Structure formats: C-alpha cells, structure tokens
Amino acid sequence: MPLVLDREQVLGLYAEAAERKWVLPTFNAENLTTCEAILSAVLEYGQTIDIPDLPVIIGITNLYPPRPQSLYYTHTRQWQVGLRLFLEEMKVLLSDTSPFAELRVMLHLDHIQWDMDAEILHWDMCSFSSIMYDASNLPLQENIARTAAFREKYGHSVVVEGACDEIGKTGSANQMYLTSPDEAERYWKETGVDIIVANLGTEHRAAASELRYHAQLAREITRRIKPCLCLHGTSSVPVDSLHNLFNDGIRKVNIWTVLERESSALLFREMVKNATKIVGHEEVKRMQRDGLLGPQAKTAETASVEYFTTTYRQGIVFEKMKEIVTRYLKAFYRYKKEND
Template sequence: MPIIRNGEKAREIIDKVKKTGNSLPCFCTENIMTTEAIFMGAKKFKEAQNIKGQLPLIIAFTASYEQRQQLKNYSGLSDFKEGLLAVRDDIERIARDEGQFSDINVIVHLDHAQPSDDDWMFKENKDFISSIMYDCSCYSLNDNIKMVKDFVKKHKKDFVIEGCVGEIYNYVVSNEKLEVKDIITEVDDVESYFKETGVDLVVANLGTEHRRTESALKRYRRDVAQKIRDKIGRQIVLHGASSLSCTESKNLPQDGIVKVNIWTILEVNPARIMAGEIIKNIDKILLKESIEKLVNER
C-alpha cells in the first residue's frame, strides 16, 4: 500500500535506507501545490534513475510548533484540524492504490510535535501518521530525555520516533528558563540521549539553520556529524538543509545523515519565479499610475 500506516513498516523502510548508504529526504509541505509537487518530483526522479519497485518518500508537516505552524497554514481557515484534514485528503487522494503514484511508498511524518499540544493529532491519526519527531528541546536536557523515553515506551510500535538532542534555552539549577542558546550539540550528549531514550533517530545541532536563503551565513559541522556517526551509526536527522552547499549535501550519507529535512527551497524557489513573472507582466496587472506610485514609495 502506498501510504505506510504503521511505525513498524516505516521503520523497515528507513532501516533499509540506512543499509544502502543513502540519505532519505523528508519534504515538508504547507499547501496542496507543494504536496503535489513533491509527488511529481519523486516520480520524475524514480523514472530518471530507472528505479524498479517502490520508491520511499517522506512527506512532513508541523502543527503547533511555534516557529512554523504548517498545518495551520495548509488551509485558508487557519485551523490545525482543518489543515490536517486537508493534507490527509490530498495525500490519500494522490497516493491511492489505483493512482499514478502507486509505486511510491509514503511515510507521513509529524515534525516538531509539541508535547501535550499535538497529542490529539497523532493519537487520532495512527492509521495515517507513521513517523514523529517528538520535540522536547524547549525543556532541559534531563527533562527532554525523561519525556522522550516515556513517549518511546508508549508509542514505539506505532511510530518511527525522532528525538531532538540539546536545549533551546539555558537553565538555572531550579530549571527556570533563561536566554535562548545556539550551540553545537555535544557528541557525548547524543550518544547518551540515543541510548537512554531508545529513539530511532536523533536530531542534532550541526551548525545549520532552518529557513536559510544565504547558505554562507551558517557553517555545517561535518566533523561533529562524523564523530556522532562513529558513536551511534547512521542515525542522524539533519534540519536546516538550506544552509548547505551542493558539495556538503552530496557528502551527507557518509557523514552519518540518514534523513534530511527539506522545506525552504520548496517555497523560496517558486516564490522567486512567481515574483519574476509578476514583474515581467506588471503592466497587465496594474495601471501605469499605480506602478509609478509604488516605485516612488520605495
């Protein structure tokens, strides 16, 4: 069946990818056009590479994650549940057994799932969502480990589970949040986190950053990724792919990265093309007086 509807089957697919020495992209979406484009791109890649059998594909979205609430944006109604119903309808339709994309196995991933706030979503959609990044990085590392460990015990059979190693905030002894911090994840922290929580995959801060449009502004710490790989194997998920150069992207599999989140390029490139087309045809859209007024305002 094109949609992988349980964690064990999704885990089998990801385990196979680990053994092949490749990295599996995880494409995030927040609208129907991006969802359809992801399927079309996967199909074209499969045909161009002459890949036989089923091609694995991960499609993801965030819910109440503060930095980007993709499900809320997916529907014009600005509602999480409406967004989930909409994206589920789209993926179910596109990936139907008798459809043109039936040779693609789809793993649906809930990214940056927030404890408590997003619980209803994965509990009510176990027959659709088969992978979760359970994000406790807003808590202290000790609390993060405890919460994720408990989540793994309860839901290991239902989902492939990712954990985010590290802390977004500094903490005092009393566990009170202080300022935001941005530091490279310690290799030893990753190793202990992976072993203690029992997660399938780990997200580490390797110097990259979400939603970067200028890759030179951030430095990918390949050396840290490789040290983590040497400790736990190819179990790393990379966020912030928009920070990478082409060469860095090609080297990810050998660095221990088994899964790569991709979203910015799916939104930025079409927006740039659209902006260019609007500028070229601006005289067909606005009156001359309106164009001159806008130019003068700049």
C-alpha cells in the same frame, strides 16, 4: 501503492535506503501544490534512474510555533481540519488511479511540541510513518524524560524521531552552539528513539550564509551511537555541502524553507515580467506612477485569464518546487548508479 505507515515497513524502507546508501529526504508541505510538486519530482527522477517506486517522506508540522503548517493548510486556520485534509489528500494522491500510485511515500509529523501539541496525541498515531517528538526547548534531563515517555507509549507502533537539542541555538558568547557527542550519546541511550536530531550547525528558516554543516561532529556522534541522525535546517546550507551525508551517519534530512524561498522569488519575477497580462495596462501605469514598476514594464497588453488566475501562480510555484526537489534527490539518491 498505499502510504507506507506500518512501523515495520517503515523501518524496512530505512534499511533498504541504508543498503543503497541513500539519505531519505523529508520535504515538508503546507499546501496541495507543494505535495504534488514533491511527488511529481520523485516520480520523474525515479523514472530517470530506473527506480519507479522511489521512496520519499512528506512532512508537516502541527502547532510548532515558528511554522504551524497544519494551520496554514487551510484558510480555516484550524489544525484538525488542515491535518485531516493533508492526510486525505495524500491518500488520494497515492491511490490506484493516481499517477503517483507506484511511489512509496511515508508521512512524517514534524516538531510535535511536548506542551502545545498534547491534544494531537489522542489521535490515531498510525496515520503517520514517523513522528518527531520535540521537547528540545527543555533542559536535557527533562527533554530526555519526556521523550522517553513518548517513545515508551508510541514507539511500538510508529517510528519516533527525537531532538536532543534545539537547532540553531546560540551559545553565551554568541557562538554557534553545537550538540556535544556526550549529550547525543546520553540522549540516545536514555530515550531509545529511532532517529536523533542533533544541532550540527544548520539553522531553521535561514538562508545559506556563514552557516556550515559540521560533518566531523556528525561522524563523531555516529561513532558513539549508530547511523541514525536526521539533519534539520537543511535549507540553510548549500546543497553542494551535503553530498556526503550518508557517510557521516545521516539517514534522513528535513527540507522546507528553500522550497518556499526560491519559488516565491521566481513567482515575483514572473509576475512583474507579465504585469500587464495580470493586472491590465491601467493598473501598470498606476504602479509606474507610484514608483512600484519601472518604465520598462509593458503597458500595451490587456489582462488575460491565462495570467490572473490562482492556477497561473500555483503553476509557477509547482514547477520551481519540482526543480528544487529534484536538486536534492540528485544529492541524496545519487549513489544508486555509482554502485550499480
């Protein structure tokens, strides 16, 4: 079906998800391969659990300094070109003749910056199912004022996600800073946003290490407001710690880093394993002399078009991303079968 963009329909999907005890995953993407991997994983997983129209959210950031994804979408490095192409490609992928036509897909504009993304606000905001307005680097009072103004202006036509805190902010004593329930409650009441991002102990672009998702804090915030939290920095904690998010009041999660981190590692390994097929034995010998490849790297084969193409590399990334997406789908849509 066409993209689900209308505010009422989007809220309807959130209500349906809550009814089924699903947490809606948002997978961010900055290229077509990632978009297709997400859709392909959702389609296949939906078929295995007998929900062929499984909903999913695909997100993209614009000029968000830590990762301006619309810039990376094309090599023009122009956000207008990247963002338009993302939207057009998603439309085509959800059109009648596409294998993904049955899926219910929402588009999320992520981490819109209150200052540098001002120009995008002249766009048609109805191109997106939801928008995260991010003024979290400002003091709370100013963050609230700007977010409330944004919600006032666009909240009637698009679902608005607000960030009451920066994610992964550290406190003065180098302690992990967490959002207090008081702050979250005030932000919620004064901005009126649909979805709230709070700092629950995770961190953007970090690998699973000592970081911990603070479930108790999520529950306390939820008790003060209502179940409408969105977890960012999801890649920074093990997926095993995320199986109970629904009961903590989390209704949406954002995922990106893990897709790139793990697919890159696999791509590297596969390319080393197939070194001669990719670059030919002369180049492999040169790399062995330079100490970049070990003596076990084969030198007997010649380069092959099956291995030195962009298609080969993207194929490995695509399959790995599908596998990762499926891992999260199992965590967030798992309740369906248990409840049936």
